[in-house]
Amino acid sequence: MKSRHIKAQITSFCFILPALTVLALLLLYPVVTSVFYSFTSKHLIKADYEFVFFKNYIAVLTDPDFWTSFLTNIKWTITSLFFQIVVGFLAALAVDRIRKGKSFFRTILIIPWAFPSIVIALSWKWILNGVSGFLPNILVKMGIVDTVPQFLSSANLAFPVLVMINVWFGAPLIMVNVLSALQTVPRDQYEAAQVDGASPLQSFLHITLPHIRIVMGLLIVLRTIWIFNSFDMIYLITGGGPAGLTQTVPIYAYNVGWGLKMLGRSSAVTVLLLIFLLMVCMLYFRILNKWEKEA
Amino acid sequence: MGKKKLLRRGWFGTTISYIYLTLLAIIAAFPLVWILLSSVKSKAELAGDPTVFFPKHITFENFRIVFEQLNFGRNVGNSVLVALSTTLVAIAISALGAYGIVRFFPKFGRKLTRVLITTYMFPPILLAVPYSIIMGKFGLMNNRIGLVIVYMSFSVPYAIWLLVGFFQTVPIGIEEAARIDGANKLQVFYQVVLPIVAPGIVAVAIYTFINAWNEFLYSLILINSSEKATVAVALKSLEGQEVLDWGVMMAASAVVVIPSVIFFMLIQKKIAGGLAAGAVK
Numbered sequence: 419m420k421s422r423h424i425k426a427q428i429t430s431f432c433f434i435l436p437a438l439t440v441l442a443l444l445l446l447y448p449v450v451t452s453v454f455y456s457f458t459s460k461h462l463i464k465a466d467y468e469f470v471f472f473k474n475y476i477a478v479l480t481d482p483d484f485w486t487s488f489l490t491n492i493k494w495t496i497t498s499l500f501f502q503i504v505v506g507f508l509a510a511l512a513v514d515r516i517r518k519g520k521s522f523f524r525t526i527l528i529i530p531w532a533f534p535s536i537v538i539a540l541s542w543k544w545i546l547n548g549v550s551g552f553l554p555n556i557l558v559k560m561g562i563v564d565t566v567p568q569f570l571s572s573a574n575l576a577f578p579v580l581v582m583i584n585v586w587f588g589a590p591l592i593m594v595n596v597l598s599a600l601q602t603v604p605r606d607q608y609e610a611a612q613v614d615g616a617s618p619l620q621s622f623l624h625i626t627l628p629h630i631r632i633v634m635g636l637l638i639v640l641r642t643i644w645i646f647n648s649f650d651m652i653y654l655i656t657g658g659g660p661a662g663l664t665q666t667v668p669i670y671a672y673n674v675g676w677g678l679k680m681l682g683r684s685s686a687v688t689v690l691l692l693i694f695l696l697m698v699c700m701l702y703f704r705i706l707n708k709w710e711k712e713a
Numbered sequence: 714m715g716k717k718k719l720l721r722r723g724w725f726g727t728t729i730s731y732i733y734l735t736l737l738a739i740i741a742a743f744p745l746v747w748i749l750l751s752s753v754k755s756k757a758e759l760a761g762d763p764t765v766f767f768p769k770h771i772t773f774e775n776f777r778i779v780f781e782q783l784n785f786g787r788n789v790g791n792s793v794l795v796a797l798s799t800t801l802v803a804i805a806i807s808a809l810g811a812y813g814i815v816r817f818f819p820k821f822g823r824k825l826t827r828v829l830i831t832t833y834m835f836p837p838i839l840l841a842v843p844y845s846i847i848m849g850k851f852g853l854m855n856n857r858i859g860l861v862i863v864y865m866s867f868s869v870p871y872a873i874w875l876l877v878g879f880f881q882t883v884p885i886g887i888e889e890a891a892r893i894d895g896a897n898k899l900q901v902f903y904q905v906v907l908p909i910v911a912p913g914i915v916a917v918a919i920y921t922f923i924n925a926w927n928e929f930l931y932s933l934i935l936i937n938s939s940e941k942a943t944v945a946v947a948l949k950s951l952e953g954q955e956v957l958d959w960g961v962m963m964a965a966s967a968v969v970v971i972p973s974v975i976f977f978m979l980i981q982k983k984i985a986g987g988l989a990a991g992a993v994k
Contacts, residue, residue: 429898433813436806437873444866445832448843455842509737512730519734525978526738529745532977534927536945537970540952541744544751544959550763552747559764586740594981618726640833647836650929654949668838676934681842688839695834 449692456686462679474686483662484670484687491666494581494652495645501585502641506592513593514600524597531590535650542583543655546570571660580655580664587651588641595637599630632709639702643695667691745974751963752776759960775964785965787940788947795857795943796925799864804918806865807872812902814873815880816888826877829870840866841934848935855937863931868921875920875984879913880906916983919976927973944969 456474460467478484513523530538545552546569554566569579603626611621649668652658658665658673665673667687675684751759752775754768779785814822844863845854853859883906891905907914929945936942939950948969951962 426898430813430817433809433817433898433902437810437813437869440806440865440869441828441832444863445835445840445870448840448847448866449835451843451846452839455846460846505737508733512734515727515730516734519731523734523738525981527734527741528977528981529741529974532923532970532973533744534945534969534973535929536948537748537966538744540948540962540966541748541970544963545744545747547763547959550760550959552763555763586744589737590741640830643834647838649836649838654929668836671836671838672841675842681846685839685842688836688842691836692834692839695836699831699834 452685453689455682456689458682460680460682460685462676462681467682470682474683475690477683478686478690483665484667486662487665487667487670490577490664491646491668493577494584494664494666495642497581498584498588498645499638499641501581502588502592502645503638505585506589507596509589509593510596510600513597524594527593528590530587531594533587536654538583538587538651539654543570546579570656573660573663576656576660577664580652583655584645584648584651588645592637592641595633596630599633600626603629632706635702635706635709639699639706642698642702646695646698647691745970748963748966748970751960752967754960756958756960775958775960776968778958778961779965779968783947783951783961783965785944785947785968788942788944789968791857791941792926792944795860795864796922798858798861799868799925800918800922802861803865803868803872803921804914807869807876807917808907808914809902810869811873811876812880812906815877816885822877826874829874832866832870837867837930841930844931845934854935855941857936857941860932860935860943863935864925864928867928868924871924872917872921875917876910876913879910879917883909913983916980919980920984923973923976926969 457469457471458467459470459473509527513520513527516523533541546554548554548566548568548571551566551569554563554569557563558566567575569575607625608621611625616624647668648666649672652664652666652669653672656664658669668691671684671687671691674687675681750766750768753771753773755770755772755774758765758768758770814825818825848854848856848859848863851859853862887909888901888905891901896904927945928943929949932943932946933949936946939947942950944965948962948965951965
């Protein structure tokens, strides 16, 4: 009887074994390797390397370029997240409110979500192109500006334009998730509030927000990480330029690893990045846990 | 009178909602529309007046160049192969895993979901360094199988996350009945559970396919010949050419983005919201 029980346990375990193997080999092991290489002089092409202790970390932490990238990264994350949430949240409220065309707007508004990063980059570069781009030329034609603006190569415009493209891409995800969270709010509470004479704003603050704040909190955690880590979009649209103005930490890490060919030092950068994200997430999860207990 | 109608909604707010949504819809759809319009314009028209919206003459010359001169069909083939293999393997692993978590290890499962969220935190650029070293060691550099293996790293956690939600909807009573009839665990899984969650699995599979089809960074780092390049990297290399031909680039972009958009529209209702919902449960 006992051996049969053990056998049953083993078959149950076989179901999750492949998934655990993937997690261990493709996520845990590489992270450990990264930490290891961050203490070595590993080169992209040369085979031999040696142990250098904290040399990579010291080199990174004393590089003003790293700190500039870090600040740019924080600016990039906060502004992108803020506008994604504002635009996406309002879109969700609007779709929730209207009666006709709900699924039409939903379907059209999620288009950016499906875009591969390279197509995001190429299409926006073409739309914003400083010679034959649609937007710069239409702005001139409408008399809003005198000369064709150089959206992606001008020092003042490149960063905000990049953030706008990121909002274009990320707002749909916020909208869809908020929309499905809104469905979980019981309608009769709104009706009761209306009978009691509550204003729409009061209903929103006292019924809607408390109901969806946990989903919102989690969304913010996930989006923060994603935006902080985003590599493709920046790399493909500006490559960190002009003059390093849009260089974030992942781009910096790529340039160190594949530009300077110093994989060891690049590992040190990415390990620092991970440590920072872990700290941010711990803070977030502490707040979320508190909310869950209150709910 | 329907219950919903009890809620009074002012016309003003509704009008504002429509105006806002129409504006957003135009912005959201514009790049796709512009890609399609530019792809069928001639070189002269593209260089002429950039603010003219519709092409005067529709030409498929750009698409001909994409497929005949640039051999883009080969890259499409690579991407289909890689994305399809990734999807099949990832869904097999994740369906077993998600079911195992829901049915056999619910307590451990809750912890595992937290771990999955943590893997979300790993910067892709952090994984890129060890992947390039490890793949080099195993001779899987510039190899499409190597790429499929690496793609498991994001597709499996994502798929498990979404699938757990679908498996939770299967009533345990049905499974117990089958067990009493003498079916073993694997048979119950195949013959009873899978058919019930099939629509969910198809949606997750399509989502996995789109993500693999769209992937850029790992493909950039692990594949270094144009013969084996995926569509994303092949598109990037078009931009590196001396004379930029935007018509050709938009035609190639259309080939890459259209399948993603169509597939995504088909499954969005099923996937949408699953992300947040699955994690809260």
